[in-house]
Amino acid sequence: MNERGLVVTKPKIRRAWWVALIVVGALVAGLTPVLARLRDDGPPAVRRDGYLPHPVPAAAVPSREGVAPLVDKGLHDAANVRMFRMHDQVWDHPVAQAQWGLQNLAGWRATGKRIYLDRAIANAQRNVDRRVESRGAWWYPYDFELARCKKRPLLRPRWYSGMSQGQLLSLFVGLYEETGDAAWRTAADRTFLSLTLPVHDSEPWATWTDRDGYQWLEEYPENDEPRGEQVLNGHVFSLYGVYDYWRMTGDGRAAEVFDAAATTVRRYLPTRFRVENWASRYSMNCRHFHLKYHQIHTRQTLRLYEITHASVFAEYADTLRADYPAPALKGRVQLERGTHVGYTFDLKGQVTGERTVTLARAARVAADQRVRVRGRGIHYRVTEGPLAGYLVPEEPGRRVLLGVAVDHRYAPARALTAQPGTYTGFTFDRAGAVTGTRKVTFADVTELALGGSAWVNGELSYQVAAGELAGFWLAARGDLAVASAAG
Structure with a gap:
């Protein structure tokens, strides 16, 4: 009843609003325990396909690519440590120092010249001296501000990188192998630990698991969500460090991280990085194409085949080569x-x-x-x-x-299936001239050992690694098929 003594009826729409509010409140109350349980459960379980690390000859260890020049024409300080210029200042750069250290370690192995070993030690020691200790692990900070692509958060100092953690891990393992100094083994142990620790709100972190359960060794960790840029080459370079630690220790934790990291590559490379008939993308969240890094991706997937023996990675390498061959x-x-x-x-x-x-x-x-x-x-x-x-x-x-171009070597050899028929293999000189032929007839379907593939005189060709056709090239035609990961 209003002030005039008249009865007032509230609109039905207001009653409906109150009913809806009560229903929503009940739903929220019912979901609260469920949401709490989800929070308590944490991130999804890490996915692993079951990839096992395999030993390879010393020359084929992925982290040993590239030998430093004897004369260092790059930016370095008086201690022969690699430095980096940005914002009109000179900074320490853990990845650059790790890579320069690894190249010098390769120079030491190749020549025995002490200057190479001294430079590798100097770059490693710089990072040990600058380390930040957290949760029992050693971390190697970046002290400069770094902008990424549009819409990605600015990385503010101090920030840390899964790529530098992995590359320095490779350097520490290498120095321990070469010198036997237990200090480098300690550095390797503490650095590997950093790649096993989960995201933490107020402490350094370098690995995270996405919503679908795939684990990233993150080159550019972002603390806002937290998540990262999901950079392919940085992820794989860090995986190399985990592989090196496994080679040295046989540690089961390293095998698990290796498996998870390789599984992430298997999942995302063909769908989020590959661009058909063009160069691949640099990262999942900075999606520009990158001609230089496409070649790195191609080499990395071939190396993953060598250390996992999983044919899917050789297939990826061949696909990337066809999309944008090394020019x-x-x-x-x-x-x-x-x-x-x-x-x-x-x-x-x-x-x-x-x-x-x-x-x-x-x-x-x-x-x-x-x-x-x-x-x-x-x-x-x-x-x-x-x-x-x-x-x-x-x-x-x-x-x-003329000749052989964009050659891929397969170790171990892959399976090449030949249908019944007659095949002629060729050998060539560097100019593409035929230097030998061999004709073979197969009465049944025959499996050949595939040692390599390349474009030979303008045609995709396969080189056989064993048997009657060992060393001979066969043109990739309809009666030949390379066994696939699904086969």
């Missing part, structure tokens, strides 16, 4: 008689110029690239004659690079 080379291109058109392109693959040449007879011209042009296939960059400076499209039977 640099020195060779000669066979141009058959007839008309050939050379092009120039902009970065988007649009034609910016062309030149037509008609040859009365076949010719061979020098080239310095076999490169994919965006949206237009594989081309050779000619460096002599009327087409010098132009790109000519690869065309089997018409325009081919």
Whole structure:
């Protein structure tokens, strides 16, 4: 009843609102224990496909790639420690120091010159001296501010990187192997521990598990959520450190981290990093294409095959090679008689110029690239004659690079299945000329040992590693099939 003595009826819509509020309140009250249990359970269980680390010859250990030059022309301080310039200042950079240390360690192994070992020790010791100790582990800080791509948070000092933790782990393992000094074993033990610890709100961290259960060795940890940029090459370089620690110790924890990290690559490389017929993406959250890092991704997946023996990684390496082959080379291109058109392109693959040449007879011209042009296939960059400076499209039977290009070696050998029939294998010299042939007939389906694959005289070819055709190349045609991971 209102002030005038009249009865007032509230609108039905207001009653409905109150009913809805009561229902929502009841639902929230019922879900509260469930949400609490989810919080208590923590992140999802880490996924592992079951990849086992395998020993490899010393020369094939992934972290041993690259030998430092004897004269260091890069930025370094008086102690021969690699330094980094940013924001008009010179800084310590743990990854750069780890990589320079590893290259010097490789120089020591190759030459026995003490200067290499001394430089490796100096770069390792710098990081030991600068370490931050947390949760029993050693961490190696970055003291400069770093911006990433758009919409990614600024990394503010001090920040830490799973890549530097893994690369320094490789360096410490290598120094212990070379010197026997227990101090390096301690450094390796404490550094490996950092790659087993979960995310912590107020302490350094370098690994995290995404919502689907895949574990990342994170190059650029972000504390806001927390999560990271999910950088492929940094993840794999850190995995190499875990592998080195496993080689040294046989530690079961290292085998578990190795398995989880390899599983993450298996899951995301084909769906989130690979770009069909182009260079792969640098990371999952900075999704630009990167021509340089595409070649690193290709090498890394081939190394993962060697240390896991899982054929899926060899398949990934071959797929990446086909998408965007390593462009640099020195060779000669066979141009058959007839008309050939050379092009120039902009970065988007649009034609910016062309030149037509008609040859009365076949010719061979020098080239310095076999490169994919965006949206237009594989081309050779000619460096002599009327087409010098132009790109000519690869065309089997018409325009081919002579010899072997973008060679992949498989250790262990993969399985190559040949259907019944007659096959002719070839050997070639460096110029692509045939130096030998061998003909073999298989009455039944036959499995051959595949030691390598490459483009030979412009055609994808397989090199057999054992048996009657050992050392011979077979053109990759319909009656040959490489066993797949699903096979």
